[in-house]
Amino acid sequence: MRHRLPKFQLAAMAVNCHHNYVQKETHNGQELLVTRKGAVSAREGELGIIPGSMGTRSYIVRGKGNAESFHSCSHGAGRVMSRGSARQQITLAQHREATAHVECRKDSGVLDESPAAYKSIDDVMAAQLDLVDVVHTLHQVLCVKG
Ligand SMILES: Nc1nc2c(ncn2[C@@H]2O[C@H](COP(=O)(O)O)[C@@H](O)[C@H]2O)c(=O)[nH]1
Numbered sequence: 498m499r500h501r502l503p504k505f506q507l508a509a510m511a512v513n514c515h516h517n518y519v520q521k522e523t524h525n526g527q528e529l530l531v532t533r534k535g536a537v538s539a540r541e542g543e544l545g546i547i548p549g550s551m552g553t554r555s556y557i558v559r560g561k562g563n564a565e566s567f568h569s570c571s572h573g574a575g576r577v578m579s580r581g582s583a584r585q586q587i588t589l590a591q592h593r594e595a596t597a598h599v600e601c602r603k604d605s606g607v608l609d610e611s612p613a614a615y616k617s618i619d620d621v622m623a624a625q626l627d628l629v630d631v632v633h634t635l636h637q638v639l640c641v642k643g
């Protein structure tokens with residue numbers, strides 16, 4: 498696919514946003530080891546990405562620096578089903594319907610990441626209005642999985 502796409506160019510900025518790590522930070526005057534697992538840093542003004550699922554929207558967000566969340570927000574919608582349950586419960590027909598509008602894999606190998614395996618990204622965004630502002634809403638068109 499790489500040769501079919503235009504060469505990647507960094508025009509203005511890249512959103513660089515890792516989500517499973519521990520680092521030393523100072524909060525309320527205390528030096529702490531902060532673990533962000535399925536969470537990203539959301540310092541005031543900092544850009545982040547909150548992905549939905551193969552079938553839903555994703556968001557580019559700007560952190561509000563909320564001290565109560567140690568300047569963090571969610572890294573994504575998060576799961577409602579384990580990978581194992583998703584493989585057992587979600588049918589290929591359901592997966593194909595949920596991703597009908599997206600160019601993506603439609604085989605049983607991706608059932609564990611089918612949209613129904615994740616929480617509603619709308620609910621998750623509504624629950625963190627005090628942590629981030631939405632800068633851009635990205636609509637899923639193509640999803641590439643290895
Ligand atoms: N836009 C997409 N978002 C996705 C997809 N698969 C998962 N997700 C979301 O990302 C987070 C984090 O996923 P992880 O695999 O790094 O743990 C997850 O909570 C979902 O909300 C996808 O194909 N496209």
Ligand SMILES: [Mn+2]
Nearest residue numbers: 516517535572
């Ligand atoms: Mn991950």
